[in-house]
Every structure is written in structure tokens, then in C-alpha cells.
Amino acid sequence: MLKVGITGGIGSGKTTVCHLFELQGIPVFYADDRAKLLMNTDLVLVNSIKEAFGESVYLEDGRLNRKELARVVFNNAGLLEKLNSLVHPAVFRDFDSWSLKQKSPYVLKEAAILFESGSDKDCDFTILVTSPPDIRIRRVISRDKVSEEEVKKRMDKQLSDEKKIELADFIIRNDERELLIPQVINLHHKLLELSSVKTANDD
Numbered sequence: 770m771l772k773v774g775i776t777g778g779i780g781s782g783k784t785t786v787c788h789l790f791e792l793q794g795i796p797v798f799y800a801d802d803r804a805k806l807l808m809n810t811d812l813v814l815v816n817s818i819k820e821a822f823g824e825s826v827y828l829e830d831g832r833l834n835r836k837e838l839a840r841v842v843f844n845n846a847g848l849l850e851k852l853n854s855l856v857h858p859a860v861f862r863d864f865d866s867w868s869l870k871q872k873s874p875y876v877l878k879e880a881a882i883l884f885e886s887g888s889d890k891d892c893d894f895t896i897l898v899t900s901p902p903d904i905r906i907r908r909v910i911s912r913d914k915v916s917e918e919e920v921k922k923r924m925d926k927q928l929s930d931e932k933k934i935e936l937a938d939f940i941i942r943n944d945e946r947e948l949l950i951p952q953v954i955n956l957h958h959k960l961l962e963l964s965s966v967k968t969a970n971d972d
């Protein structure tokens with residue numbers, strides 16, 4: 770089974786694209802969502818986050834105070850690095866055990882910072898979803914009801930599309946000019962072919 774990483778900057782549309790792959794029957798591991806779940810349920814991780822950032826990043830009912838943690842880490846590069854170093858190993862382990870349970874020619878791992886976190890190294894292929902920054906900002910402001918400044922702070926912590934285009938094996942353009950669904954279907958067929966080549970080589 771092939772492991773395919775899919776990424777894209779904030780608001781690029783990677784989750785939307787992943788939903789289209791799911792419609793083709795492809796299982797998707799949503800790293801950002803799993804990270805948030807583990808930050809609420811993995812007690813070793815919860816304790817290490819409390820130790821590093823203080824009890825105030827958890828609410829009284831025990832859930833992660835995402836707004837407060839986001840305010841802290843997206844205003845301080847060192848603290849974001851610290852958080853990443855605690856969360857990413859737990860997500861890597863979670864993906865490994867999830868992927869063992871999947872029965873599909875290939876699976877997708879969706880992560881906003883696939884290249885930045887080094888998790889592309891664990892993937893056979895990578896897909897980048899691109900979209901111009903002004904469209905991405907507009908989409909996130911409308912989806913999350915946040916300010917332009919908050920979106921830009923996160924964009925600044927991510928590699929530029931120019932850098933990621935050099936690193937990715939496949940590109941999906943979600944710029945409201947090219948149709949999304951035909952791009953996903955074409956790539957799905959390509960990945961099915963590549964996974965059958967891998968299976969033949971493994972036998």
C-alpha cells in the first residue's frame with residue numbers, strides 16, 4: 770500500500786480535496802485533527818504540554834484551550850517549535866498504527882506542514898494543493914471568522930508555495946480557474962497505477 774502525503778498552506782483547500790479523494794474510496798488520515806484529538810486524550814502528551822506551557826492552555830473541563838495556545842505559539846517561533854516537537858512524534862505514531870489497519874491501494878495523510886515537519890519522508894509520494902494567497906486569506910476569514918492578521922501569522926510560519934512546488938510530486942491547483950474534480954480523478958487513476966506497480970515489485 771502506498772502512503773501519499775497531501776499538503777497545502779492554510780486555506781489552500783486541502784481538506785476539500787481530501788473529501789473528493791474519500792469519494793473515490795480512499796482513506797484519509799487528517800493529521801491536524803488527530804493532533805488536536807491526541808492533545809486532549811494522550812495523557813503523556815497532555816502532561817508534557819502542561820509542563821511546557823502551563824495549566825492555562827487547558828480549560829477547566831480538561832479540554833485544550835486552542836485559542837489561548839494558538840495566541841501563544843503563533844506569536845513566538847521558539848514556542849511553536851517546542852509545541853511541534855511534543856505533538857509531531859505522537860501524530861507520527863498514530864499514523865503508523867492507523868495505516869496498518871487500512872485496506873486500500875493507497876492512503877492519504879493530510880497535513881498542513883507535511884514538509885516542514887519532515888513527515889514527507891515517510892511518504893511514497895506527495896501532493897501539494899496550491900491557491901493564491903489572497904484567495905486563501907479570503908477563504909479562511911470567511912470560514913473561521915478571524916482577522917487577516919491572524920491568517921497571515923500562520924502563513925508566515927509555513928514554507929512558501931514556491932518552495933513546496935519544488936518538493937512535491939504532484940500539484941492540484943485550487944485557484945477557482947481550473948476545475949478541481951477532474952484534477953482529483955486524474956491523479957487518483959495515476960496513484961492507482963503507481964500502487965499496482967509497487968505491488969508487482971513487492972511480489
Ligand SMILES: CC(C)(COP(=O)(O)OP(=O)(O)OC[C@H]1O[C@@H](n2cnc3c(N)ncnc32)[C@H](O)[C@@H]1O)[C@@H](O)C(=O)NCCC(=O)NCCS
Pocket residue numbers: 778779780800801804805835836838839842849852853856857860880881882923926927
Ligand atoms: C495551536 C493549535 C492548538 C491551534 O488550533 P486551531 O484549531 O486554531 O488550528 P488548527 O490546528 O485547526 O490549524 C489550522 C491551520 O493552522 C495552521 N497551523 C497549525 N499548526 C501549525 C504549525 N505547527 N505550523 C504552522 N502552521 C500551523 C495550518 O495551516 C492549519 O491548517 C493547533 O494548530 C496546534 O496544536 N498546532 C501545533 C501542532 C501541529 O503542528 N498540528 C498540525 C500538524 S500535526
Ligand SMILES: Nc1ncnc2c1ncn2[C@@H]1O[C@H](COP(=O)(O)OP(=O)(O)OP(=O)(O)O)[C@@H](O)[C@H]1O
Pocket residue numbers: 777778779780781782783784785786881908909912943944945949
Ligand atoms: N474551489 C473552491 N471554491 C470555493 N470555496 C472553496 C474552494 N476550495 C475550498 N473552499 C473553501 O475554502 C475554505 C478553506 O478550504 P479547506 O478547509 O479545504 O482548506 P484547508 O487547506 O484544509 O485549510 P486549513 O489549512 O486552514 O485547515 C473552506 O471553507 C472551503 O469550503
